[in-house]
Amino acid sequence: MITPEAIIEKAKRIYPKAVKAWLANEQAVFFPHRVPVNLSLAKNYAAAITEVERLRQSSKEVRGHGYTVEYESRRSRTFGLNQFPAAIWIDTMNDLVRLADVSVDWQRLQVAVGIFRDRAVELLPWLERQSNWRKLLDVADDLPGLLDIVDYFRSHPRPDCFARELPIAVSTKLLESNRRRIAGWLDIVLPADAIDPRYGYDAFEPRYGLRYTRPHFLLRVLDLELQSELGLPFDELSLPAESLSQLPVVKTQVLIVENKVNLLTLPPMKRTVALGGLGNGVTQLDDVGWLHENPVVYWGDLDADGFVILDRLRHSIEQVQSVLMNQTTFDKFEELATTGNGSGPRELTHLHDAERECYENLCRTNRRLEQEHLPVGALLDEMKSMASDSSIW
Template sequence: MITAKQIRDKAKRLFGKAIKAWLNHELEAFFPHRIPANLTPSQDLSKAIAEVESLREHSKRTIGSGYRIEWKSRRSRTHGQNDFPDAVFVDTMDDLVELSDRVGDWKSLQLAVATLRDRQPRLEDWLRAGTNWKLILELSDVLPDLLSILDHMLLHPRPDCFARELPVAVSTKLIEQHRRRLAIWLDLLLPPDAIDFRFGHDQFEPRYGLRYARPHYLLRVLDEALQHDLGLPFDELSLPAESIDKLPARDQRVIIVENKVSLLSLPLMRRTLALGGLGNGVTQLSEISWLSKCKVIYWGDLDADGFRILDRLRVILPHVESRLMDRSIVEQFADLATKGNASEAHAVENLCESELRCYHHVCETNLRIEQEHLPTELIFKALSL
C-alpha cells in the first residue's frame, strides 16, 4: 500500500502541472486531483492495520491539509468487513503546495506573476509557455527592478549609453547579471528595427543599442616598410576593430592567428600584418572593411574549436585561406596531440573538403594539436606562401 511519504513525492511531481493549470485559469478543472496509488493492503492483518492508520494519521482529515482519502466499506476474506482506502485526492492548490513543501515558492510565484501581468501584460503568452514560470520564480526577488529596466528600454530603444548609465533606480550590475533573460523579453516587445540581429543574445549591448567596452585585437606589423606606409610609430598595438578599419591599409597580406603566443612568435614577413587572440570574436572583424580586399590567411589549433572559428570567419570573409590545418599535419605531429574537449562534430558550411575531413577526424578522435607546438621552420614556410 502507498505510504504518506510516497504521496508527498507524487505531489511534488504534480506541482508543475498544477502551476500550468493555474496560469491558464484552469484550476477548477484540475482539482480535485486524484493521486495514482496502490491501495491494496498487506495480507498480514497487523501490517495492514498499521498501513491504513498511517495513511489516516497523515491525511487532511487528521491534520487539516494535504491529501484526502475516500473510504469504501467492503468485506475481505483476509480482513473481514472494514473501511478501506479506495482513492487518494488533493482537493485544492493550497493542499498541494502544503503537501509538496512549496508554500514559500507558491507565495513568491503568485506575487511575481501578478507583478508581471500588471506591468507587462504583453508577456502573457511567454509566461504560459513551457516552464517559464520557473524562471519567474527564480527572478522573483529582482523582477520589479528588471521590469523597470525593461520599461525604460521600451520607452527609449537603443539608448546609446552604457548599461550602468541607464537612469533607472536599480543596481548598476543588474543588466550584466541578467542579460540573457532581458534579451528574451526585449526580443518579444521591441519593434524589429530596434534590434540589431547581427548580434546574438550573448552580445547584449550591440544587439540593443547600448555602449560597451569594445574588444581590442592585437595587431602586429611584420614588415618595417609596411609600418612606415601605415604611419605607425609602433609595430605592435591593440585596437578595436573599428579603429583598425581606419588604417590606410592596402597591398598587404593579413594572417589571422587563433592564439596570442603564436601571434607574438611570428617572424618578419614582407608586407604582412597579423591579427590574433580573437577566438570566437572573429565575426567582429566584419567591421574592418579593407580585409575583404586583402589576401587573408587563417591559422588555428588543430581541434574542433579551431575549425569552427575558421567556419565562422568565412561567413564574413569567404576568401580566407587556411594553413597547417589538414590531416597531413595531424599525422605528421601525432606525438604532440593532447585530448580535445570531447566535442561532437557540428554542422559547418564553410570548410573545404580537406578541412572538413580533418575537422571530423579531430572530433571523432578527440584530439588537439595546439598551434604553439608546431616547429618554427614549418610555420614560417607555410605562412610565407
C-alpha cells in the first residue's frame, strides 16, 4: 500500500508535467490527475486498517487539500464487505502545489510568466519548450531588467556601443552575468541581419553588434629581411585581428602555434611569421586577410584539444597544414606523453585522414603530448620536408 510520504514524492515528479500543461493552457485536461500507485492492502487485517486510515488522515478529505482517495465497495475473503482505496487523484493545481511543497516557486513562476506573456509574446514558444520554465524561474527576480535589454536590442539592432553604455536603467552587471540567456532570446526576436553568425553566444558583443575590447594576437617575425620588408622596427608585436590584417604579408609562410611559450622560443626561419598562444581563439583569425593568401602551418599539442583547435582553424582557413600532429611523432616521443583530459572522440569534419586516426587513438588511450616537450629541431625538420618551396629554408 502506498504511503502518504510516497505520494508526496510522486507529486514532486508530477509537478513539472503540470507546469507544462499550465503553460500550454491544458490544465482542464491534466486535472484531475490520477497518481499511479500500488493500493494492495497488507494481508494482516489490523495492518491493512492502519494503512487505509493513515492514507485517509493525510488526504484532502481530512486536511482540505492534497490528494483525494477514491474508494470502491467490494467484498473480500479477508476483509469482508468494505470500502477499499481504488485510486489516488490530485484534483487541482493548488492541491498539487501544496502537496509537493512548491508554493513559493509556483507563486514566483506565475508572476514571471505573467511578465513574460505581457512583454515577450515572441518568446512564448521558447518558454513552452522542454523545461525552459525552470530557466525562467532562475532569473525571475531580474526578469524585467532582462526584458528591458531585449527590448532595447529589438529597437536598436547592433547598437555599436559598449555594453556599459547601453541607455537602459538596469545594472551593467545584469547583461554580463546573463549573456547566454539573453543571447538565446535575441536569436528569436532579432532579424537575421542583426546577428553575426560567425560568433557564438560566448562572443556576445560581436554577435550582436556591441563594441568590445578586441583580443590581441601575439605575432613574431622570424626573418630580419621580412621584418624590414614589413616596415616594422621590432620583431614582436601584439595587435587585434583587423589591425594585423593591414600588414603587407605576401609570399610568407605563417606558423600558428598553440602555446605562447613555444611561440617565444621559435628560432629564426626564412620568410616566416608566427602567431601563438591563441587556444580556441584561432577562429577569430578569420579576419586576417593575408592568412587566406599565404601557406599556413598549425602546430598544436598532440592531444584531443589540439585536434579540435586544428579542426576549427581549418574551418576558417582551408589551406592550413599541420606539423608534428601525427601518430609517427607521438610514437617517436611517447616517453614524454602524459595522461589526457578524458575527452571522447567527436566528429571533426575538417581533419585529414592521418590526423583523424591519431586524434581517435589519443582519445581512446587518453594520452597527450604537449608541444613544449618536443625539441624545436623536430619542428624544423618536418617543416623543411613539407615546404613546397625549399628555397625559403
